[in-house]
Amino acid sequence: MAVVTAGLSIGQVAERTGLSVHTLRFYEQQGVFVSPVRRGAAGRRVYSQDDVDWLNVCIILRASGMPLPALRRYADLVRDGEGNEEERLALLREHHGRVTDQMGRLAQCLDLITFKVGVYEDLLDQGRPAAGPDLRRPLGGGDVPASRPGTSA
């Protein structure tokens, strides 16, 4: 743990973050880094462990749906240093709320999917039993190829 790595190449950072070198350059260009990435010989990027730590935070935030502009905003605040902690907190709380909402929505979706899986399992287990009435709930059912009641005929 906590290997003292003093100066990582873009390739090394790509390897240990799972991001591509393209993405690393792209993120830099998008202002996602807290401090400008240092340059070494021949203008090559030199990353610190702090950069990697920050990237790992970014990866989590991205994975939870935070858009790059918000990430940049957060990086801006951190870069500006002390005094804007309320704003950072607000940003994080807002994101927290969005993620919570998203999880709620996903849980609902999962309910339907689970239900449908159950319907098909029953249907296959028991050589299709009640493949009509019971299945025609608002969102639950074994998906019939559309009976087309059409013009009330």
Added chain:
Amino acid sequence: MAVVTAGLSIGQVAERTGLSVHTLRFYEQQGVFVSPVRRGAAGRRVYSQDDVDWLNVCIILRASGMPLPALRRYADLVRDGEGNEEERLALLREHHGRVTDQMGRLAQCLDLITFKVGVYEDLLDQGRPAAGPDLRRPLGGGDVPASRPGTSA
């Protein structure tokens, strides 16, 4: 409940699904509907309640991250009628797994975000106490503007 709606215009369907008319036409073009959308006078689309029901399923599946091609595949299977229930089940199970995974990932992300929110709350509550040591965990911390240990100097 269960209003007997025999023939809905695209505008009505848009209204009651929350999808835009653009999206409805787009979905049709993408083969997302189980049966071809009927046409009425002057070639206008006429939707049935079944179509709306199906769209509501689609909305759930999309909201849980199912890509349009998968949705089309599912619609294809339903359209083909009986005999491919195993395949539909497989598709649903696969999606179920992906959604579950996604929820797990989101929960992890939420842990970090919750932790960070807590850190900032403490920091603001108590006029920044231990703003250094305790915060420097792999992914947990109050985000310092990078101390740049750099070349081990």
Added chain:
DNA sequence: GTAGGAGCTGGAGTCGGCTCTAGGTCAACC
């Protein structure tokens, strides 16, 4: 001294999923 590999830049391309535009039909109302 040259081949290979990693890195650099600016800019173009891709992909998924919409979203909009242009130009037109049609029915209803004033």
Added chain:
DNA sequence: GGTTGACCTAGAGCCGACTCCAGCTCCTAC
């Protein structure tokens, strides 16, 4: 009979987030 409003088609455009390309510079090793 002119306007409005909802609808039609084909196709272009947009957005976010990468991803790739061309053409270049280095360094290292043979």
